[in-house]
Amino acid sequence: MSQKRWDEDECWQIVNHQVKATGRVCDFIDDVVVTPAGERINRQYTSHPGAVGIIALDDQDRIAVVRQYRHPVRMALVEPPAGLLDIDGEDFLEAAQRELAEEVMLSADDWRVLVDVVTTPGGCQESLRIYLARGLHEVPRPDGFVLEGEEVSMKAGWEPLDDLVEAIYAGQCQSPTLVAGVMALELARRTDRMNQLRSAHSPWPIRERLGGINGVTAQ
Incomplete structure (x- = not known):
C-alpha cells in the first residue's frame, strides 16, 4: 500500500483540553494528547485566527x-x-x-x-x-x-x-x-x-x- 506523500488531516485523541490564558487575539492552550503508541503527552500552543x-x-x-x-x-x-x-x-x-x-x-x-x-x-x-x-x-x-x-x-x-x-x-x-x-x-x-x-x-x-x-x- 502506497503511503500518502503530502500533508493530510490527522488528529490524535485529546483527553484534556485547557485554556491556560486568554489574550486579545490568541489563547494559550494545554492539551493532553494520546499518541498512536498509547503514550500521553502534554502539548502547549497558542490559538490563532489565521x-x-x-x-x-x-x-x-x-x-x-x-x-x-x-x-x-x-x-x-x-x-x-x-x-x-x-x-x-x-x-x-x-x-x-x-x-x-x-x-x-x-x-x-x-x-x-x-x-x-x-x-x-x-x-x-x-x-x-x-x-x-x-x-x-x-x-x-x-x-x-x-x-x-x-x-x-x-x-x-x-x-x-x-x-x-x-x-x-x-x-x-x-x-x-x-x-x-x-x-x-x-x-x-x-x-x-x-x-x-x-x-x-x-x-x-x-x-x-x-x-x-x-x-x-x-x-
Missing part, C-alpha cells in the same frame, strides 16, 4: 512593503501588507484586499494564490495565505479605518524584487510572510509558472475542513 499576506508586484518589478515594529523579537521588520482573519465570515480574498488598501493604499486588478503556509506548526495554529497582487492602483484608505498601535509608526515603500531576494539570502529580511511570499514569487517567475498560479478563490483545506483549524476537540 492571516493573509499580499505580495504586491508593480510593473517595475518592485514589491510594496511596510516596516513594522514587532515587539516579541524587538525588531522593525520589512514585511508585505498582511493582517488577521479576525472578522467573522469575511472572505479570505476580501480580507487581503482590505489589508492592501489599509496598509499601503493600493488596490489590484489581478489576484492569485501564491502560497499557503502554517507559520509555526510546532507551537501556534496560525495558517497564512499569501496572495500575489498585480495591476496595482493607488486608493484611499477604507472609510472608518484608523491607524493604531504599531501601525501609527509603520512606514510603507517599495523595494525591488531582486534586492529582496538578495536580502533574504543574506539573512537581512526575516519576516516569514515576506520570505515565503518573495521566494515563491521568484521561483514562479524562474520556472514560468506565473500564469499557472491558483485562482484567488481556490480552496484553503486547512481552514475549510470539518472542525476548522482546531480539528477534533477533547474526547
